[in-house]
Amino acid sequence: MSSAPVVDAPPDMLTVATRARAASLVLRAAPAAQRDAALAALDALLGERAEALAAANGVDLAAARASDLPPATAARLVLDAAKLRALRGGLAALRALPDPLGAVSLARELAPGLELRRVAAPLGVVAVVFEARPEALVQIAALAIKSGNAVILKGGKEAAATNAALGAAVADALRAAGLPGDGAQAVASREDLAALLAHDALIDLVIPRGSAALVRAVKAATRIPVLGHADGLCHVYVDASADAAVAARVARDAKADYPAACNAAETLLLDAAAPPATVAAVARALLRAGVTLHADAAAAPALRAARAALAAGGGGGEAGGPLGDVVDAAPGDWDTEWLSLHMGVATVAGVGAAVAWINAHGSHHTDAAVVGDAGGAAAAAFRAGVDSAGVFINASTRFADGFRYGFGAEVGVSTGRVHARGPVGVEGLLTCRYEVVGGGHVVAQFAAPEGAETVDVAGQALRALKYTHVTHKL
């Protein structure tokens, strides 16, 4: 087995997608032990090829240094010994997890001796488009192998050499386990991606991992279902009933803990009836964290007063930083994803107006309300009314991710409503199949459903309950 990636004339994307589909049919039927053996082989290969991988990574890093790549992006390219060790540890842990395929989510006896089961099955072919971090290639490929999917991996061109070496390792690991190497194919160029996205008959799902611009571009370019989120315009609403300290703490964390994250808050909504002390506490916490507040006319005076009091008291920002400013909000601020220490502040007339505001200006990602009674009417109205994947009460929007939710390895975050919503673990790579096992059962034995179909809405449900026997529902 060669440790260097072997590249013939690159295949066209129809060929890549067709090979992936064929490989997926083998992977879906492969026993868990064989899929886990491929993960073990990949673990071993990453060890054996550590030097070659370091050399390939060195090529990408040298090119990054020679170009004007932003330092943050260049830093994400690094695949050093520590990251490789962590990757290998992850592979071992993934191997130890139970097989996601075959899990039964519903089982019923439709008639004596005729059993229905809904069983977890792989989607088939998943295309993943990611930027910069080359270890994402291994992570996603490993999740695909574990769940019986073929994967097509399009990495960033900045990591081209590293990606090629890692892609070859994944394909070799599949082959070492007796599985088709086409189960994980890496493609490189933007032109390849555009061509791939046309093959909606062969690719079941596209997962873009990267900037909002990438997600938007992928969504606009394909009919394949896309699992991703382009925007994270999250809100924190402070109700009049809120505890001032809780409101200050949640608003500060949601905005300033990691402002570049998609689950960071961008707009603060203040209940017009909120007590001045609550508004002042929230303002102080944000200003001390260095947040510049873009305030509407109703909110600005109180925010400016809070800043003046802080400054007069000689208080600076946290950790020696400067206080944030208070400026007048401009049109467009309410639809701006700042991703930095800026925040819109708007005044709304209670929870109903906050819900309407969020549904009008938000991105359906995650929105939080701070209320006095988490079980009360304001909280209930917020939870039922806000049309977002995450609806939080008295907790920071920053909890919205698969790690925090305890989902383990995260495939992506979806702000779409179909297939998956919110943070998505390995179940985002799964669908189901219905298995029916009988003893020669035929429908001619039973009453005709065709007649029933023409007449009722819910009568079917009631009759179905009479003749089915739920043996197991997960």
Add this chain to the structure above:
Amino acid sequence: MSSAPVVDAPPDMLTVATRARAASLVLRAAPAAQRDAALAALDALLGERAEALAAANGVDLAAARASDLPPATAARLVLDAAKLRALRGGLAALRALPDPLGAVSLARELAPGLELRRVAAPLGVVAVVFEARPEALVQIAALAIKSGNAVILKGGKEAAATNAALGAAVADALRAAGLPGDGAQAVASREDLAALLAHDALIDLVIPRGSAALVRAVKAATRIPVLGHADGLCHVYVDASADAAVAARVARDAKADYPAACNAAETLLLDAAAPPATVAAVARALLRAGVTLHADAAAAPALRAARAALAAGGGGGEAGGPLGDVVDAAPGDWDTEWLSLHMGVATVAGVGAAVAWINAHGSHHTDAAVVGDAGGAAAAAFRAGVDSAGVFINASTRFADGFRYGFGAEVGVSTGRVHARGPVGVEGLLTCRYEVVGGGHVVAQFAAPEGAETVDVAGQALRALKYTHVTHKL
């Protein structure tokens, strides 16, 4: 309240979709009692307006008689007193069912006092495109109201007058319950449909209910997710181990019980090693049901011999009908959805070849194997290998529908892999939201996840299990 539909200048489709979105935000937050009150009001209105509905239906029926509409299509237009009574009974039954919204499918304590819940939520706006049967309008609208969705209904032009009257009744029922009438809007023309399908930012799902041509046209014309199935090219595979009587019974039912159905079988796959007696039994059952067998060269002699024996014995077809014929298969037969008493018959070298054949020629709808041991290796290989929504062992493909599965009212059947697969009940109109309720929790209290994200695949899952406490998982 007027009993006649009132039509002003028809709104453009952006207006329709925008109104539907706005109405959906009210419906999603409406309590179950209010949504059920709308169903009760609709039930009552259908009774009050029985005469006006009959008159509107009479207009459509007269137009159908004056045109060259096929009699079967014209028959489906009828909305008589019996159908209206059944519709009203269905509404009452649906009202009695539990609220599908708010059901909790996962609940975890992420940290002391910080709880995560995954809660069923409406999709938002669903467009339904259906042909002929006007009662489908009421059935789907009722499911949408029950599940807190706004719906846009595009019926067939053959039922235009009936649909307008029913659509007005649904909208009036919503208003009678204090909900926005825009929650159910009926649109009429093909041009309207084309315009609607462009509004993927406002419509969450399209459900075409009708011919394969309709489903294909809708899929080709929109970026909105489509729940539907264009094709039903189903197979029955007869393994060498099959019981001859079971094979004959299943094949006959799958093909001949209702040949026009999408879950009827189109191709019979015979294991090359199947005993002659098994092949003869299957052939006799199909020929007596009047099925013309399009046989490959390997199968044709045995099938012709079976037919000759039947004819020589003086046996005709079932119920006095003629015997089917045996003809040579033509290229293309294996990719033909006959939807009539014709069936391809191909010979394959065992279950592995059958799986490959089905994955190559099938439509991923439903495929069945007849095997001697439903728990044996051949059955397992078939179940794991066939990439279809329904994978059946020793049971007719005709069981593949929501009524047979006991799902109650069927929203549609999906051969797509994302969102929903197979027969889909009301859950096809649902998504989820994640609710997090805390006591002022902020992520700054916890270890940074950003660092973790850069290093592992499954380590996250293991650590997550350590710090989360699953309180409830459905």
